[in-house]
Amino acid sequence: MKLVALVIGLLAFVNLHAQTTQDGLALINGERYNEAGDLFKKLAETTPSADNQYYLGYYYIKTNQLDEAQKAFDKGLTIDDKSYLNKVGQGTVALAKGEKAKAKELFDEAEKKKKKDAEVLFRIGEAYTLFEKNNDPAEAIRLLDEAVKRDKNLADAYLAKGDALMLRNEGGAAVTAYEYALTAKPNYATAHNAIGQIYLRGKNYNLALENYKKAIEADPNFAPAYKDLAELYFLAQKYKQAAENFDLYIQKSGTTDPEMKLRAAQFAFTADDYAKSLQLLEEIKGKINNPITLRMYGWSNFKTNKPDEAIQNLTEFIKIAPDKVIGDDYKYLGRAYNQKVTDGKGYDSTGVAYILKGADMDTSKAEAATAYKEVAALYYAAKDFPNAAATFEKGIALDTAKASANDYYYTGLSNFQMATAKVLPTAADSNYADSAKISMERRTLFLKADSIFATVTQKLPDWPYGYYWRASTLYNAYDRQENVDKGISQPYYLRLTELAEKDPDPSKYKSYLKLAYGYLAFHAQTTLKDEAKAKEYWEKLLKVDPDNISAKEALGLATPTAETQPAAGAKAGAKTKAAATPKKK
Numbered sequence: 180m181k182l183v184a185l186v187i188g189l190l191a192f193v194n195l196h197a198q199t200t201q202d203g204l205a206l207i208n209g210e211r212y213n214e215a216g217d218l219f220k221k222l223a224e225t226t227p228s229a230d231n232q233y234y235l236g237y238y239y240i241k242t243n244q245l246d247e248a249q250k251a252f253d254k255g256l257t258i259d260d261k262s263y264l265n266k267v268g269q270g271t272v273a274l275a276k277g278e279k280a281k282a283k284e285l286f287d288e289a290e291k292k293k294k295k296d297a298e299v300l301f302r303i304g305e306a307y308t309l310f311e312k313n314n315d316p317a318e319a320i321r322l323l324d325e326a327v328k329r330d331k332n333l334a335d336a337y338l339a340k341g342d343a344l345m346l347r348n349e350g351g352a353a354v355t356a357y358e359y360a361l362t363a364k365p366n367y368a369t370a371h372n373a374i375g376q377i378y379l380r381g382k383n384y385n386l387a388l389e390n391y392k393k394a395i396e397a398d399p400n401f402a403p404a405y406k407d408l409a410e411l412y413f414l415a416q417k418y419k420q421a422a423e424n425f426d427l428y429i430q431k432s433g434t435t436d437p438e439m440k441l442r443a444a445q446f447a448f449t450a451d452d453y454a455k456s457l458q459l460l461e462e463i464k465g466k467i468n469n470p471i472t473l474r475m476y477g478w479s480n481f482k483t484n485k486p487d488e489a490i491q492n493l494t495e496f497i498k499i500a501p502d503k504v505i506g507d508d509y510k511y512l513g514r515a516y517n518q519k520v521t522d523g524k525g526y527d528s529t530g531v532a533y534i535l536k537g538a539d540m541d542t543s544k545a546e547a548a549t550a551y552k553e554v555a556a557l558y559y560a561a562k563d564f565p566n567a568a569a570t571f572e573k574g575i576a577l578d579t580a581k582a583s584a585n586d587y588y589y590t591g592l593s594n595f596q597m598a599t600a601k602v603l604p605t606a607a608d609s610n611y612a613d614s615a616k617i618s619m620e621r622r623t624l625f626l627k628a629d630s631i632f633a634t635v636t637q638k639l640p641d642w643p644y645g646y647y648w649r650a651s652t653l654y655n656a657y658d659r660q661e662n663v664d665k666g667i668s669q670p671y672y673l674r675l676t677e678l679a680e681k682d683p684d685p686s687k688y689k690s691y692l693k694l695a696y697g698y699l700a701f702h703a704q705t706t707l708k709d710e711a712k713a714k715e716y717w718e719k720l721l722k723v724d725p726d727n728i729s730a731k732e733a734l735g736l737a738t739p740t741a742e743t744q745p746a747a748g749a750k751a752g753a754k755t756k757a758a759a760t761p762k763k764k
Contacts, residue, residue, distance in 0.1 A: 236250075273285065305336075445475065506537035538554075548578035571586060594624050
């Protein structure tokens with residue numbers, strides 16, 4: 180047992196001293212800050228030195244713990260008052276706080292005393308690239324050039340120069356600097372990743388992807404590459420891959436940063452993993468003062484069928500952060516209200532109002548149009564055809580260029596249903612005096628529906644149902660005898676039969692062919708006086724409807740009983756069943 184204890188103790192000692200400042204710096208580059216902090220703290224405790232204090236302070240700088248960094252650098256100078264690296268550290272803290280004059284004084288002293296020390300020159304130059312509001316790319320580049328003159332293998336100095344060039348938006352020169360880093364340190368993951376970031380910024384996504392993958396191949400534990408790769412996949416709308424890579428970033432970095440967990444929750448949501456999104460939000464609950472978390476809770480709760488929670492979250496978010504509210508917040512709030520409906524109607528008036536409010540806030544006409552059509556579909560399903568028609572039309576008007584055949588199809592059906600709802604009064608009805616007016620309104624709606632179905636047939640010229648609905652609306656818009664005499668519906672019934680007969684499975688059009696063949700037979704017989712063509716259609720009608728009396732009488736297979744009219748098209752006032760939904764185009 181004593182031997183085992185001795186061996187374990189020796190292993191722990193060897194492991195500690197096997198880790199160096201270079202290992203710690205690699206951990207910082209890989210955003211594995213917790214591990215880096217542990218390493219630098221142990222080095223400072225077990226091997227007290229000015230240099231170890233500097234690198235501990237550098238860790239604090241990189242994790243934005245400026246007061247702790249100041250303490251570390253001060254202690255380093257206590258150990259060695261000529262430690263100019265710690266002077267650079269003190270200057271870096273001053274620069275971070277915006278005390279530029281004090282920083283320059285400390286930097287100038289260090290440069291003057293250590294003008295041949297590549298590490299000192301590099302760290303001063305790097306400091307001028309670290310802070311968004313207090314940088315000086317020109318001074319950084321001067322110092323970094325001096326550093327690599329003294330040590331051409333100082334890869335991180337080339338990286339810092341690339342960062343300085345990026346502050347001046349000189350992407351090409353920055354790539355060259357990062358490539359020099361790869362010359363100094365071949366297959367350096369940090370350099371590959373930096374190059375990938377430039378290509379991503381320049382929207383050269385293929386080269387960005389290539390370099391991120393090179394970074395991961397060079398170091399599978401290099402966390403930033405997974406994070407950047409996640410953002411790249413997100414831009415490409417590959418949300419599942421984005422979420423997977425951001426998860427790997429969280430795992431590899433070991434980060435507990437609430438902002439990173441929030442981003443992970445956002446990625447999980449876009450990848451349709453709403454349960455995980457909620458789990459991540461719970462992990463940072465109370466740790467982040469960002470109202471966006473309420474939005475994420477609201478959206479995810481809606482997606483996991485928790486409408487009450489979603490309504491509470493989104494109502495609170497809209498109240499406390501009105502300047503951050505976007506159209507989608509109102510849309511999700513409206514959908515949550517609709518989700519609570521149990522009366523079979525399919526929507527709540529408050530829910531619909533919120534969705535449309537969200538649509539009106541959209542800066543994208545395409546997104547607004549989609550929301551209007553979403554509401555229109557709810558109206559249609561509830562048989563509220565006037566509202567359905569009006570809302571479909573608004574959606575199409577918002578983004579006509581991208582309106583699909585499906586959008587026009589349901590707009591046409593809504594108008595058709597509105598027309599059929601206008602029943603002509605008989606002499607016994609109290610509103611008989613309005614017959615002419617009602618008849619005109621009815622006809623106008625049928626003709627409007629026909630013009631809309633005409634757009635469907637333009638967008639889908641080989642889709643039989645579009646022609647059926649054109650024929651049907653026109654059949655109902657005109658007096659039936661007039662329609663047959665003039666052949667108003669004839670072109671559309673004919674096209675329907677041509678397309679259906681070419682289909683490998685024409686039986687699926689059986690009910691529509693019955694109407695079409697009946698109309699075409701009557702038209703050929705009474706208007707065209709073409710007995711041969713009429714006979715052809717009667718025979719086709721018998722094939723799809725063997726018990727059809729009109730066809731049997733016309734072909735002499737039954738005794739005529741009375742003059743008949745074609746039962747062609749959906750009759751006004753009768754219940755109609757929509758044909759199959761057209762494929763979007």
